[in-house]
Amino acid sequence: MYWTLFITFVRIGAFTIGGGYAMLPLIQREVVDRGWMSKEEFLDLFAVAQSLPGVFAVNISIFVGYKLKKLTGSVICALGTILPSFLIILAIALFFTQFRENEWVEKAFKGLRPAVVALIAVPVITTARSLRLRGWVLVIPVVVALSIWLLSLSPVYIIIVAAAGGLYYRMYLKRH
Amino acid sequence: MLSLIQDEVVDKHGWISTQEFTDIVAISQMTPGPIGINSATYIGYTAVQNAGYSTEISILGSVIATFAVCLPSFILVLIISYYFARFKNNKYVEAAFTGLRPATVGLIAAAALLLVNAENFIDAKSVLIFIGSFILTWKYKMHPILMIFIAGIAGIILYW
Numbered sequence: 001m002y003w004t005l006f007i008t009f010v011r012i013g014a015f016t017i018g019g020g021y022a023m024l025p026l027i028q029r030e031v032v033d034r035g036w037m038s039k040e041e042f043l044d045l046f047a048v049a050q051s052l053p054g055v056f057a058v059n060i061s062i063f064v065g066y067k068l069k070k071l072t073g074s075v076i077c078a079l080g081t082i083l084p085s086f087l088i089i090l091a092i093a094l095f096f097t098q099f100r101e102n103e104w105v106e107k108a109f110k111g112l113r114p115a116v117v118a119l120i121a122v123p124v125i126t127t128a129r130s131l132r133l134r135g136w137v138l139v140i141p142v143v144v145a146l147s148i149w150l151l152s153l154s155p156v157y158i159i160i161v162a163a164a165g166g167l168y169y170r171m172y173l174k175r176h
Numbered sequence: 177m178l179s180l181i182q183d184e185v186v187d188k189h190g191w192i193s194t195q196e197f198t199d200i201v202a203i204s205q206m207t208p209g210p211i212g213i214n215s216a217t218y219i220g221y222t223a224v225q226n227a228g229y230s231t232e233i234s235i236l237g238s239v240i241a242t243f244a245v246c247l248p249s250f251i252l253v254l255i256i257s258y259y260f261a262r263f264k265n266n267k268y269v270e271a272a273f274t275g276l277r278p279a280t281v282g283l284i285a286a287a288a289l290l291l292v293n294a295e296n297f298i299d300a301k302s303v304l305i306f307i308g309s310f311i312l313t314w315k316y317k318m319h320p321i322l323m324i325f326i327a328g329i330a331g332i333i334l335y336w
Binding site for chain 1: 208
């Protein structure tokens with residue numbers, strides 16, 4: 001199981017391109033869809049990982065790793081995530097400094113970049129569906145997304161408010 | 177994070193030049209893996225190399241830098257995970273997370289929205305690729321890794 005976990009996260013790490021959030025669709029596919037973790041559990045870890053300092057991708061891999069196999073799991077997943085990029089960067093630093101000017105690489109990336117945006121956008125819809133968000137609960141993600149995007153509101157505040165809101169709603173409003 | 181790195185590595189310690197830093201960031205964005213890790217690895221190597229050490233020692237530099245940038249994450253996340261596991265069935269914690277989940281969908285949407293910029297969408301072809309990728313991923317549930325390969329090839333073909 002440890003080996004499978006490691007290989008899975010090496011694959012995830014190797015294809016997380018364009019930023020840490022690109023890990024989301026990969027982890028969903030390789031971890032959640034395999035039933036190692038529920039969608040809700042992963043969503044919760046995502047939220048906490050986002051609000052912590054440090055590299056998001058490392059945070060989330062440690063979270064997922066810990067959830068699956070405690071301390072050993074966290075080290076394995078983090079290692080898997082970091083290893084491919086570490087080796088590739090070293091290879092570039094040592095041998096391929098012209099990597100950046102390579103025509104083929106440039107063209108491939110022009111194709112990759114919009115695709116990564118789509119890969120992150122699709123889970124928005126699928127997750128909203130699986131959480132069965134409908135009616136005016138949908139206002140919440142919309143407001144959150146717009147305030148981060150247009151108003152540059154910090155995700156940490158949003159997380160605190162949302163968590164407090166959830167607390168209030170469940171504990172008090174529902175009673176009356 | 178990148179501006180923090182620049183302050184420390186270029187301005188404060190002078191380990192690498194501004195030009196080197198710019199190049200490193202550009203490459204870090206183009207390689208797999210989080211930008212923070214990639215730049216740590218690359219800067220670790222370059223800084224030690226600039227100081228005149230051998231290749232082997234420079235590689236050690238990249239290992240140290242990468243390890244260091246991960247360490248705070250490890251400590252923080254492990255502490256939180258431990259308490260998370262202990263308290264996740266607590267009704268207050270559960271309630272808080274129920275409120276959090278719809279907001280998290282918004283967080284992911286924001287992440288996607290923030291990526292809609294001139295760098296990622298340079299022309300109509302980008303929009304085409306976006307739409308194509310969206311449909312393939314959503315309706316046909318294509319695996320992200322396959323999607324990435326196809327998108328890369330599409331880029332090479334479309335921008336020939």
